[in-house]
Amino acid sequence: MRKLLVPLMMGIGLASSAAQAAAPKLYVGAGFADSTLERPGGSDMSLGTISAKLGVRIGRFLSVEADLGLMSDDSSSIASESVVSYQAVFGRLGYAFDRTYVYAMAGQSRVEVDNDLVFNGNGLGSNTETVNVYGAGISLFGNETTAINLEARYFEEGTLESVHIGIRHFFDGFR
Numbered sequence: 001m002r003k004l005l006v007p008l009m010m011g012i013g014l015a016s017s018a019a020q021a022a023a024p025k026l027y028v029g030a031g032f033a034d035s036t037l038e039r040p041g042g043s044d045m046s047l048g049t050i051s052a053k054l055g056v057r058i059g060r061f062l063s064v065e066a067d068l069g070l071m072s073d074d075s076s077s078i079a080s081e082s083v084v085s086y087q088a089v090f091g092r093l094g095y096a097f098d099r100t101y102v103y104a105m106a107g108q109s110r111v112e113v114d115n116d117l118v119f120n121g122n123g124l125g126s127n128t129e130t131v132n133v134y135g136a137g138i139s140l141f142g143n144e145t146t147a148i149n150l151e152a153r154y155f156e157e158g159t160l161e162s163v164h165i166g167i168r169h170f171f172d173g174f175r
Helices: 002-021 115-119
Strands: 025-038 044-058 062-072 084-097 100-114 126-141 146-155 160-170
Touching (some): 062 100, 084 126, 100 146
Antiparallel strands (some): 025 160, 084 100
8 A cells, every 4th residue: 555655645746846837827808809790691790899808828838718798780889789799618729939929719609699689670589509619819918917919710600700809917927
């Protein structure tokens, strides 16, 4: 028993010291986007978007992020009369060099579309679906904790696309 206990304790000690060296880093962000919603019949609807995010950078290359967003065709009423709302969870795989971080992302999003606002009709209700989301982005750091972010997203089935610009703040620094 003692022969197993000593190597096990040494392994746990080494693993915990390695985990402490690469502790997860929490970040928050906010942004704006220009989005396009493809309506049935081929006409597109341009939507302004606001979003907020909470993420964790795990190790050197991987991040996990939760993102909430509201989209509207009237920029003065994005929060009060949103045409589309979404909640998403993404995995990001990226690489940092100097003050630049480039990444690819993939995840799932729950998207709710208010059909009354999209089609100018009454009583059409809304529809909700879960779709896959893919994208890529770049973060440019001004210092060790704050970055300007540019990102393109493609929601599955091609009905919704967006280009985001925003800011991220890493509480313990990016590196």
